Amino acid sequence: MTWCPPEGSLPDERRSGGGAVASGETRDLVGRAAELARVDRLLDDARGGCPGLLVLEGGPGVGKTALLRAAAGRAAGFGVLRARGVESEATLPQAALLELLTPLRSLLAEVPPGQAAALAAALGWGPVDVPGERHLVAAATLSLLAAAAVSGPLLVLVDDLQWVDPESAGALLFAARRMHGDRVAVLAARRPAPGPVAGAEVLPVPALAPGDARTLLARTVAPPVAHRLADRLGGVPLALLEVAGALTPEQRAGTAPLPADLPAGPALAGALAPDLAALPPGAEEALLLLAAALDGSAAAVAAALARSGTDPGPALDAAEQRGVVVRDGDALAFRHPLLRSLVWERAAPADRRRAHRLLADTARTGDDVARVWHRALAAAGPDEALAGELAGLAGRARDRRGYAASSAALERAAALTGDAARSADLLAAAVADAAVGGDTARARSLAGVVLRGPATGAARAGVLHVLGRVEQDAGSVPAARDLLRAAADLARGRAAAWVLTDLAVAEHRLGDVAGMRDTARRIAAGADDGDPLQRALAAWVTGLAAVHDGDEGRGRTLLQRALDTMEAEPDLRAEPRLLPLAVLGLGWTADPLGAVPAVERRLREARALGALGVLVSVLAMTAHGRAQLLGDHHGAFADAGEAVDLAEQLGYVADAAPALELLAWEHAARGRHAEAAAHLARARALVLRAGTAGVAAHLALTEAFCALCRGDLVGTATLLEARLAADGGVGALGEPLGVAPLLVEAWTGLGRVAEAARLAADYERVSPSPLPPTAALVARCRALTSPDDDGAAALFEQALAAHALAPDAFETPHTRLLYGARLRRAGRRTRAREELAAAADAFAATDLAAWARRAEDELRATGRTARPRRALPEEPLTAQETRIAVLAAQGHSNAEIAAALFLSPKTVEHHLSSVYRKRGLRSRVGLARLFPPRP
Numbered sequence: 001m002t003w004c005p006p007e008g009s010l011p012d013e014r015r016s017g018g019g020a021v022a023s024g025e026t027r028d029l030v031g032r033a034a035e036l037a038r039v040d041r042l043l044d045d046a047r048g049g050c051p052g053l054l055v056l057e058g059g060p061g062v063g064k065t066a067l068l069r070a071a072a073g074r075a076a077g078f079g080v081l082r083a084r085g086v087e088s089e090a091t092l093p094q095a096a097l098l099e100l101l102t103p104l105r106s107l108l109a110e111v112p113p114g115q116a117a118a119l120a121a122a123l124g125w126g127p128v129d130v131p132g133e134r135h136l137v138a139a140a141t142l143s144l145l146a147a148a149a150v151s152g153p154l155l156v157l158v159d160d161l162q163w164v165d166p167e168s169a170g171a172l173l174f175a176a177r178r179m180h181g182d183r184v185a186v187l188a189a190r191r192p193a194p195g196p197v198a199g200a201e202v203l204p205v206p207a208l209a210p211g212d213a214r215t216l217l218a219r220t221v222a223p224p225v226a227h228r229l230a231d232r233l234g235g236v237p238l239a240l241l242e243v244a245g246a247l248t249p250e251q252r253a254g255t256a257p258l259p260a261d262l263p264a265g266p267a268l269a270g271a272l273a274p275d276l277a278a279l280p281p282g283a284e285e286a287l288l289l290l291a292a293a294l295d296g297s298a299a300a301v302a303a304a305l306a307r308s309g310t311d312p313g314p315a316l317d318a319a320e321q322r323g324v325v326v327r328d329g330d331a332l333a334f335r336h337p338l339l340r341s342l343v344w345e346r347a348a349p350a351d352r353r354r355a356h357r358l359l360a361d362t363a364r365t366g367d368d369v370a371r372v373w374h375r376a377l378a379a380a381g382p383d384e385a386l387a388g389e390l391a392g393l394a395g396r397a398r399d400r401r402g403y404a405a406s407s408a409a410l411e412r413a414a415a416l417t418g419d420a421a422r423s424a425d426l427l428a429a430a431v432a433d434a435a436v437g438g439d440t441a442r443a444r445s446l447a448g449v450v451l452r453g454p455a456t457g458a459a460r461a462g463v464l465h466v467l468g469r470v471e472q473d474a475g476s477v478p479a480a481r482d483l484l485r486a487a488a489d490l491a492r493g494r495a496a497a498w499v500l501t502d503l504a505v506a507e508h509r510l511g512d513v514a515g516m517r518d519t520a521r522r523i524a525a526g527a528d529d530g531d532p533l534q535r536a537l538a539a540w541v542t543g544l545a546a547v548h549d550g551d552e553g554r555g556r557t558l559l560q561r562a563l564d565t566m567e568a569e570p571d572l573r574a575e576p577r578l579l580p581l582a583v584l585g586l587g588w589t590a591d592p593l594g595a596v597p598a599v600e601r602r603l604r605e606a607r608a609l610g611a612l613g614v615l616v617s618v619l620a621m622t623a624h625g626r627a628q629l630l631g632d633h634h635g636a637f638a639d640a641g642e643a644v645d646l647a648e649q650l651g652y653v654a655d656a657a658p659a660l661e662l663l664a665w666e667h668a669a670r671g672r673h674a675e676a677a678a679h680l681a682r683a684r685a686l687v688l689r690a691g692t693a694g695v696a697a698h699l700a701l702t703e704a705f706c707a708l709c710r711g712d713l714v715g716t717a718t719l720l721e722a723r724l725a726a727d728g729g730v731g732a733l734g735e736p737l738g739v740a741p742l743l744v745e746a747w748t749g750l751g752r753v754a755e756a757a758r759l760a761a762d763y764e765r766v767s768p769s770p771l772p773p774t775a776a777l778v779a780r781c782r783a784l785t786s787p788d789d790d791g792a793a794a795l796f797e798q799a800l801a802a803h804a805l806a807p808d809a810f811e812t813p814h815t816r817l818l819y820g821a822r823l824r825r826a827g828r829r830t831r832a833r834e835e836l837a838a839a840a841d842a843f844a845a846t847d848l849a850a851w852a853r854r855a856e857d858e859l860r861a862t863g864r865t866a867r868p869r870r871a872l873p874e875e876p877l878t879a880q881e882t883r884i885a886v887l888a889a890q891g892h893s894n895a896e897i898a899a900a901l902f903l904s905p906k907t908v909e910h911h912l913s914s915v916y917r918k919r920g921l922r923s924r925v926g927l928a929r930l931f932p933p934r935p
Helices: 019-023 033-047 064-074 095-110 113-123 134-148 166-177 210-217 223-233 237-246 249-253 268-277 281-292 298-308 312-321 337-346 349-361 368-378 384-399 403-416 420-436 440-452 457-474 477-488 493-510 513-526 532-548 552-568 576-586 592-609 612-630 633-650 656-669 673-690 697-709 713-727 740-749 753-765 772-784 789-805 811-825 829-845 849-861 879-889 894-901 905-919 924-930
Strands: 052-057 079-084 154-159 184-190 201-204 325-328 331-334
Touching: 033 052, 033 064, 033 154, 033 184, 052 064, 052 166, 064 154, 064 184, 079 095, 095 113, 095 134, 095 154, 095 166, 113 134, 134 154, 134 166, 134 894, 134 905, 154 166, 166 184, 166 403, 210 223, 210 237, 223 237, 223 249, 237 268, 268 337, 281 298, 281 312, 281 331, 281 337, 281 349, 298 312, 298 331, 298 349, 312 325, 331 337, 349 368, 368 384, 368 403, 384 403, 384 420, 403 420, 403 440, 420 440, 420 457, 440 457, 457 477, 457 493, 477 493, 477 513, 493 513, 493 532, 493 576, 513 532, 532 552, 532 576, 552 576, 552 592, 576 592, 576 612, 592 612, 612 633, 612 656, 633 656, 633 879, 656 673, 656 697, 656 849, 673 697, 697 713, 697 740, 713 740, 740 753, 740 772, 753 772, 772 789, 772 811, 789 811, 811 829, 811 849, 829 849, 879 894, 879 905, 879 924, 894 905, 905 924
Parallel strands: 052 184, 052 201, 079 154, 154 184
Antiparallel strands: 325 331
């Protein structure tokens, strides 16, 4: 790693202004002791390898930029990167990220190859035809910042975050949130905005107190004048300094009265307006051009001025001498962003269009983006050719993962075409890009325009489909079902197949069997059997409906056919959107374990593409699959934790709840009941928000299991009895009487043996041809309710034989624990010790400490006290530590683990050190023994 920026290599004045006021901002940090102390803690933490993300929030002129400058001055030994959001550049893809990361370009070789290629494509450093989604750019940003921090701590400063283009802001915040152990501090500033910044501490920067405002002015004006200015203007530092600087020497000294038109209150705009009023016409024109420009280039403004017949030299000099603008080489910027707003607001619409036209006419050769955008903003009426050029720009932005820019270009193109149908098609595409870019509010707003207008059926179908997907991921599943049904009425061909498939998923989540039946009929009737994708989707939907409708044999056949087609066709093998369908369908196939290698391969490919949206739903499902089908509770804990982490960053709801439930299950089994309760509360809130509370059997089952782990048999029974009343007690996947294993155990523990025996018999009756895992649970339920010890022993042995065909790291020792307890009570202590010791060892091997202790307690009750035991961990691993440990045990390097999990190598190293400490290990050899590979 060679990057080490010299002092001053990144100019302070690049965009952030300067001049008389700016140069004194650090000097004038009066009344900011608390804020500076917090900044110092941020820097100190980063020096020690504890990264942080702090956002300063306050109104214009309150001193946020001064605090950023102060941070840079206090960051001794840090490399410093800077970027600033500019209002006119908010629709340029990756504009701020390009500014921020360009000094690190030489380190690109240290970024994982797939991430590096995606970042190079996004920033124009390499070809755009490389695979990868926008989140891969965010992962690459993390990797690049982490590489820069290897040789020394790094400070990232971002001003005017509210105007940073969405892709840049998303990538930077993603990177900052996922660092642990990296010497990186991210300090950003923004104006007040609704809602928090996920994963960041937001530090309000208030106006100065009256005493501090007077102190700020003490070196500029006489004390009585300072009192009057503070009373009239409030505590906005920039307004105070601007007004004080504009006073005559006599007014500053208090020997002449203050101006009658002094702004009242915190009127920063009023304080800045005199600077604009005093400018000559040529300088006013220069400022309007700068306000319209996309890149702040002095050369671009000068060329446009010359085109208009104005001598650029005197015009720009006048603006600079007045302190309205600052220049750093060719970079030209307003001293304060509010000045740009004032210039733009004061201009007539015709003058604004003229400014854009001049900038378009004089755009540099090859700068098609600026030329087309300026022409588009100068247009006063329809222009079909220009609309087409904007659509072309949108495609180029999309290639660079600039979905916000693409959406903006398409929206403007829609406004410039006189063809209503084409306008609707362009807006529909803008909706899709906004949704892909994560701007759901914009997607909904633009969708409303399409749906209220004369859109074609295809455009309306596309918009409704997007809205349905947005609702399904982050809103209400019932609302998603309604939107997708409306889309299905209009869609045709492949679009219809995708819509109906998404509709079937929503209906599955809602337990809407009749809806799934109707959706299956529609897709079977309309799918083109010659198209492998439509054939696979049709088989999947009809198979899903069949298993929910009670025809499991036909359903399994259809689902297997769908999975085989997805795997056999090369184009379908590489389609990330099919991965959630493949994983969901596995639960009902005859050989789910046989498909695990294909799922693992698709998971690796989805990670390589940065398909985080897909990963959220898939990891939530694989977590349950690992626990229920593979008995891999280390892997289940790891997948669930990652799904929750990603869901929080993406704002997903429906897919996060099952993952939270599994985290609660795993924490409860480890004896961490407070953590389990917290995860359950979050899952319950998300289920309510998603509108699936009425069919959330999985949530009730998890709550019941957590109660069982606490020894609360009454609570377990109460929860499951409610499910019996609600829907007959179906399980998490809709299996008949899925509540029986837990409820039979609770009832027998409470002495309600007759009720438990009836339920066990009913469970056996509704499971005529069970797979081995279910057969084991059926036999266990009968054993628990058997009146004689010999009969119970035979049934427990039968259960263990079924477990042997499909080992489960929890249910197998769970059965052994219950069997051993029954043997102990029957006086068969020697035989009981065998089962209980095996159970205790198995539970300890998977960190399920609560159950291991329960088995140990039963073992001691047999009279056996001296036996070498696997030591139970005093401090359990977190979900992230577990997934890193599992990958390390499989032989992956820190760099490989970091790339797979979208983390930095330092983060991986940090968590591995914690794993070694908690488990008393010194090397990966011990990890491999602790986390052996599972079949």
